[in-house]
Every structure is written in C-alpha cells, then in structure tokens.
Amino acid sequence: MQLARVIGDVVATCKDENLTGMKLLVVQPLTADRQPAGRPLVAVDAVGAGVGEEVFFVRGKEASFPFYPAEPPVDAGIVGIVDRWDVG
Amino acid sequence: MLLAKIVGTVVATRKDPRLVSNKLLVVRPVDPRGKVEGNYLVAIDTVDAGVGETVLVVSGSSARMASGMKDVPVDAAIVGIIDAVEVSD
Numbered sequence: 085m086q087l088a089r090v091i092g093d094v095v096a097t098c099k100d101e102n103l104t105g106m107k108l109l110v111v112q113p114l115t116a117d118r119q120p121a122g123r124p125l126v127a128v129d130a131v132g133a134g135v136g137e138e139v140f141f142v143r144g145k146e147a148s149f150p151f152y153p154a155e156p157p158v159d160a161g162i163v164g165i166v167d168r169w170d171v172g
Numbered sequence: 173m174l175l176a177k178i179v180g181t182v183v184a185t186r187k188d189p190r191l192v193s194n195k196l197l198v199v200r201p202v203d204p205r206g207k208v209e210g211n212y213l214v215a216i217d218t219v220d221a222g223v224g225e226t227v228l229v230v231s232g233s234s235a236r237m238a239s240g241m242k243d244v245p246v247d248a249a250i251v252g253i254i255d256a257v258e259v260s261d
Contacts, residue, residue, distance in 0.1 A: 091259055091260055092204055092257060092258050092259035093257075093258050094175070094228070094254060094256075094257050095254070095257075095258075096228055097253070097255050098220075098253040099219060099228070099251060099252030099253070100219065100238055100251040101239060102237070102239070103251060103252060108228070108252075110204045110259060123201075123209075124203065125174060126174065126175060126228060127173070128173075135260050136260065144232055144233070144234065145233045145234050145237070148234065148237060155237045156237065157230045157235065157237040157238040157241075157249060157251045158234055158237075159173055159232050159235075160173055
C-alpha cells in the first residue's frame, strides 16, 4: 500500500456498468515528509474518504476486493483513512 | 487508474482472435489539470469513446474486469469518459 493525499474528485457519466455508484478520487502519493511523490492518479474509494484527507491505497486487482462479489474494473483503491503517521 | 486523452486510433488486421471487433485507441496520460505528459499507450475501448475525449484507463490484470474483456489479452482498458475533474488548491 502507499500513502497519499486526496486532492480531487472525478465525474464520469458514461462508464463501465460495474463502476456505477463508486466514488472516484484523485490521489497524490506522498513521501515520508508529506511532499508529493510522482504523478497523481485516480483511485476508487472503499472507505468514505474525502478531499484533503491522508489515506492509503492499494494498487492492482486487489483494489476491487472491497467490493466483492462485484468485480469493478479498478487498479487503484483507497482502503484506509490515516489518522496519524510518524516516520522515526 | 489513469486520466488520459485519446489521441489516435489503431488498426490491426492480424491479431489475437479474442481482440477481433474491439476498438483499439492510442491514449496519452494527462495530469488532473489536463496537461498531457508521458508515453503513449494502446488501450481497448469499452465505452464508445472517441478521439479528443478525456477518459479513465484501467491497467494491468484489472483491465480484464472491464465489460466484455474476460479472458481477452489486454492490459489497458478505457472504462469511463470523464466529464469533469475537480482538484483542490
């Protein structure tokens, strides 16, 4: 999993039927000192995250597992909202 | 998933039989503000998108979970047409 900040949301009316009702958010991966690391990407939200929150997300087919038995075509999914993280 | 802009089409007569009658498009990733960046890639279209549109591209094995893509040899599929992206700051 990777730590990221939610920086935006995406609206798409015409989409795969298995994506209906799913929230799509733009996430920016972060370094240990909370700076942007690499390109932002779109992730599906499984935990009710919102813009401005720090989250962790999973990449790959596993991103669809929170929606089992549905199999939405997603390759990145937010699976946790971070309350606090420290790097020693 | 990636945000990408459709910049072209691909025609291939000789291809895997499971790819027959699927539309292949050339897309280029864009950042959330719409600036194109990075490499071109070929994605299979599942939502009737067209050149010039901004779309949502799913990569890797997840591409096979797009509608009608079961057991099709693809690693990038267009699964949505973007209406709007709202970015804070």
